[in-house]
Amino acid sequence: MAGKVRAARVAGRLGGLSVLSGVLVALILLPTACTAGLGARDTADWFQTEPSDLKTPPLPQRSKILAADGSTLATFFYENRVEVRLDQVAPVLQRAVLAIEDSRFYEHGALDTQGTLRALISNMNSGQVTQGGSGITQQYVKNLLLEQAETEQARRAAAAVTPERKVRELRYAVALEKRFTKQEILQRYLNIAYFGDGAYGIEAAARHYFSKPAGRLVLGEAAVLAGVISQPHAYNPRLNPEDSRRRRDVVLGRLAELGWVDRGTAEAAAKAPLTLKVTNTPNGCVVSKAPFFCDYVRREILENPVFGRTAEERRRLLVRGGLTIRTTLDPKTQRAAQRAVDRHVPPTNSARKAAAEALVEPGTGEIKGMVVDRKLGDDRQRGKTWINFAADASHGTSIGMQAGSTFKVFTLAAALEEGMPFGTRLRAERYFTPTGYRDCKGRRVGDTKPLRNSADGEGGRSFTLVTGTQHSVNTFFLALQREVGLCETVKMAERLGLRQASGKPLQQYASFTLGFNTVSPLRVAAAYAAFGARGRYCQPVAITAITDASGRRLKVPSARCRQVMDEDVADAVNHVLRGVLTKGTAKGMGIGRQAAGKTGTVDNFSAAWFAGYTPDLAAAVWVGDPRGGYAHPMRGVCIGGQCYGAVYGASIPAPIWRDSMRGALSGQPAGAFVAPHRRFFSQGSGEDKIKVPDVRGQRLDRAVARLRAAGFKVEVRDRRVNSDEYPAGTVADIDPDEGFELEPGETVTVTVSKGKKPEDPPDVLDPLLPSPSPGTDD
Template sequence: MSHLLRTSRLFAWLILTGLSTAVIITSGFYLYLRPGLPPVEQLLDIKLQTPLRVYSEDSKLIAEFGEKRRAPITIEQIPTIQLQAFMAAEDSRFYEHFGVDIKGLARAAIELVSTGSIQSGGSTITMQVAKNYFLSRDRTFIRKFNEILLALQIERELNKNRILELYLNKIYLGNRAYGIAAAAQVYYNKPVAELSLAQMAMLAGLPKAPSAYNPLANPDRARIRRDWILGRMRDLGFITDDAYELAVSAPLTASYNATETEVDADFVAEMARSEMVRRFGEEAYTDGYSVTLTVDSVKQQTATDALQNGLEAYDRRHGFRGPIGQIDPDTLANREPSDLVLNYPRVESLIPALVTSVDDENLVTSVYARGIGEATMAFETMTWARRYKTEDLTGPEPEKPSEVVSAGDVIYVHAAAETGSEETGTEEALPAVSLAQVPRAEGALISLDTDTGAIEALAGGYSFGQSKYNRAIQAKRQPGSTFKPFLYLTALENGMTPATIYNDAPIVFDDSELETAWRPQNSSGQFYGPTRLREALYRSRNIVSIRLLRDVGIQTTLDYLKQLKIPVENMPDNLSLSLGSGQLSPMELARGLAVIANGGYDVQPYLIDRIQDVKGEILYQAPKTVLCDKDCDQITAGTSEPENRQENDAKQETRVMRRLADERSVYILHSMMRDVIRLGTGRRARALGREDIAGKTGTTNEQKDTWFAGFNHEIATTTWVGFDQPAPLGRREFGASTALPIWIDYMKVALSGTPAAMMPRPNGIVNIRINPETGKRARPGEDGVFEVFKEEDAPAPLPPESESDGNGNSSGDDLSRQIF
């Protein structure tokens, strides 16, 4: 009996010694590791790496920047059954343990002893949160012990729902998807709340091994994992037997769904990205900012399409430059067409295609188009393809397909809106495509809200993928005759009127810096004699502009440009200034045009309307614009509370836009520029059927730059077409044939459904009937036209008949000074 007692005491002491040793060792580990553990409070302020997202003014996604796809959501937004799926897969006793599951750790220890290697970590969801947020992924005992200690701290500081929310927003689920919301989008293109039970179980199976159980890479293993989780959910009482049977019989429906942008606006997206990096550094890509731009999605998409279509139309007028590649007959016979077109990139809507056969008899060409497959190309889509020789010279119109392409040619095609042909004789018609090519010419389009300066649409070139160069804001080009409205406005501000007459006659200037004298001409090469300024503007008479600048003064004009805040650094100080020989970017020209359009107020173009953080709180709000005529300093340039904003959102500043030009002069210029549409070089724009539009075409020497700048009182839009390296576009190409059609295609949509917007008539304006030949008041019974004047600049009242020469001129007038 005493022996049994002694033995029992020995075992008791051994157990106590073992426990004491374990406690001492554990305490030692804790005391050693505790100082290096991060405070759990960091979890409350943790910033999940969430991409930068850029949206249009009407909340359409334009772009997403950042390595990790993530869309953090709250636990209230996640269905309970989805939470249960993850618990069944990862930690069924999550709501019961204190952060560490003793059973799970014991199981992991037994597996280690029996197999000699780590089979499972015995980790709880809380321990995975500790690992994912704070620790490395090394499979070591030290890291595991740190994980346990952190889990215990986390459980003391945070409630279970918060821990589960952190876990579901952090976990990696394959295909760059971090968090459950991103995974639901990537695999099923749905929000979490719309997933089926089978889909929920599939996502719950991914954390164990995102690559091994990925439904896209390993569908069979993914199905096995999904069905095992569904079985666990049934055994745990989360789902019924019927729900289980229905879910395990469901097919795999996962597919790759990249984040789809809703607007083709790469150039404005890059402008927004660049500005965000300037403001926030590299954190712009990871801190979950949302940027809302001023661009309207419909107008922006229209601008992109209009510019691309206009450049393609110009390109077709100058012929076909041939295939972009050639496949030799042996390669063509021995390799799959799908492999042969892979080396050729898609450019916007242009698709690389391999010509497989040419049938001159039936006027049909067979091609294999990347992403489409076998297709047919009717000869009607190829008749434009005269052989390119120079910008001014093309070959004859082709009469059969073989004059354009041959088998083995690699070309670009457009996918046709309608596919197939009833004449193919096949049960299933092949898709139809049309011949295309990437334009060599480039262009830009900028559209501004004239009151606020908000950029409503911007396209900086044919393809951002081909060239990141944003011609809308970076290209410095000669504006040509689109500069003339600024010259004419200067003249109107200095006493000239639309009825002032100048002689459109040859003029010669000697210049010591030139080898020959300068003999400027009109674009037509003709001269038209005495011409009123109104007609000179809408007919874009160069000689009149030169004479006008000479009278107004070069320095006076440059000073007035500075007043309008138009850059003059690249403006010449000679008479060629009148012909637009200086340099402006399309944006600078568009801004100046907007000043004219809004009645003479300053305009500061801007793109970003607001910036929000990952929680939706507004960090920046674009200033509210106030147009001011006088006493502007009394307007508070401070802040005002935006309507319908959260209490702690950024307050909205006020931006005061002062008057830069006399409203009467601007009103008269509007009238003159509307005649450019009604009677002059912009007549094509009459197709819009609106009386409120005004504008000016522009074409530089040798047609190297072509423009159209047009507006109504609310929207101003400028388009430019030219080569990146200035070169002639062709002798028959002008602003009216290249840039204006793009402007029309855009404005047709931008103005659709909007009422006419004319500048209100200011005080101090009079309408007077004049003799169009002399610019003087018309006498009763004399042919005349009505003209608009500032009161102080109106023609003098008619003298008595006895003091007149019979032509409406008083004896003291010297008309020759104005003419010669």
């Protein structure tokens, strides 16, 4: 008798797949086997053959985007899952699941014969498989087939209560018991099971319901999760706490019944209240602390072929691949930029204007910040938009915005590259007829319609490269572009990464230098960053590294940094653009360290820009109207508590840039630009000449301060002179004389008075000598 019992036990362990086991399976499934025309032994043989279509691919896991400091920006998932090893699951939690789902898991094979025989009677009475007596291996198979179902029809078939499905599950279970150990199967089951509330797998469930990892759950918490598995919605502890508590107590009772937990301990746990600490895991960028940068990264993965040959492959990688995506975003820079943009252009401003800013590191192309003054969301709601105004269409659906005078810098750079010195002088007419240009194909392009200077420029006189840039004179740059060549200006912009936001090449017309092309702030920021890096251009990049769920590193897009102009040309551009912040259209927008930049006011005040940089950080700011700048120009508007007759590049964009840069760079050592090569000074500094002020009679310290404030160097002669007119210690003379015109930086020499020349002492007569007689010649 004992031998028969042992034989029955061996037969029940289908991991060995004896003939007796196969016959038992055949008997259980006899209705299906007969229908298929198979005998019991043929059915057993069929079960011993591993299915060719049995696959166990990696489970979908959530991906996360990290900032440069490792903080989480967003998560993406098809199923909220974090896979763990079995040794990362608390033993009490493993026992709780086994107790309620399959207490004999380690004793039987693929089939629990006791449970299966129990279901056999019902199956034979009904003529079909209505009960399965499923153990953990079979439940794992069912979940696996559901996971692999790509269509709704496939999902229905995987969940249908039919003999065919049950046969398939049992056959797969037999094969899996041969392929994996019991521990491996349990681990896989715990990672694939659904626990309700969008939590897939034991780790995500523990973090969701109790805000702790699965390895730290205690008895009562373990019993709650184990009880959820059979009916994830009905026993959801957040939605149905009373039902969940009763189910928890059933699990605790079963643990005590099996002797796996002391009965007193189980009863004490059953008396405790159901206490949750729910943590929701957001899916996507909407609630990210850097939503538009997050969306940029998302689109980079979805659009770039480096992450998959097809759009579907790339989508699956993002939402199923368990990626850890490390990015370039600097939280400090991001916060400073967001505060600046929201302060000057509030998200729900009454004028309905918008602002965007992109910040790029010179020399690396790394995007350090990207902000829009709106929340990411349905633009039918005030203060929200799906459009990333800071990026190109491929990364934010923006069609771009006209860049205005920020494009003049490309004409300036082309002129300096051709060898023009700072003192190169051209006349800027009040009106300029843009004729005489050829594009890069040699075709004549131009217009007979005269163009004029905008309100922030001036004309009717000559300017140098320096002063024409400082005053942003349209007609000067149209004349300079004709001297340099339209194609040369276009090629300079292209070398610096400029293209239309649509992805198309830049359009080539006479007004190119005035910035009619529609571009993104990110492209402009990256171009200006190249000047800060002394001519080294890097494509903007947002991702530094990606690892998948197995820890394998994936290829990421490169910045492809390259030298696109000589360093001394970039140094010369930096020198000229520094003056924009000290003497030009953005005077007063300094940030307490060396910086350079350019304002941009688009025709008819349809938009305004500022692009500026230091050797350490570059940024470009756009302010305009999403409804269309020409239909809704920025004239007579009130934004952020301040009203403007007209908005220039220096009105709102430059203050946003200033505040962003100060916040981003605070506490960092200040980088310095390299002085330009002396050849660029061959015709002087290019600055407007200044008259020497009359400082004679002023105290030396006051006189020196006044001359330096005027832009001159001051030299004080070592030798003082007597002066009847000017008191001692004051300036007695200047060289050159007052009213003489000098270029800034030239030297004025001052001479200090030592006061009046002392008088000769009167003659003193010797009293012992006779006085001279009057009228004598002696």
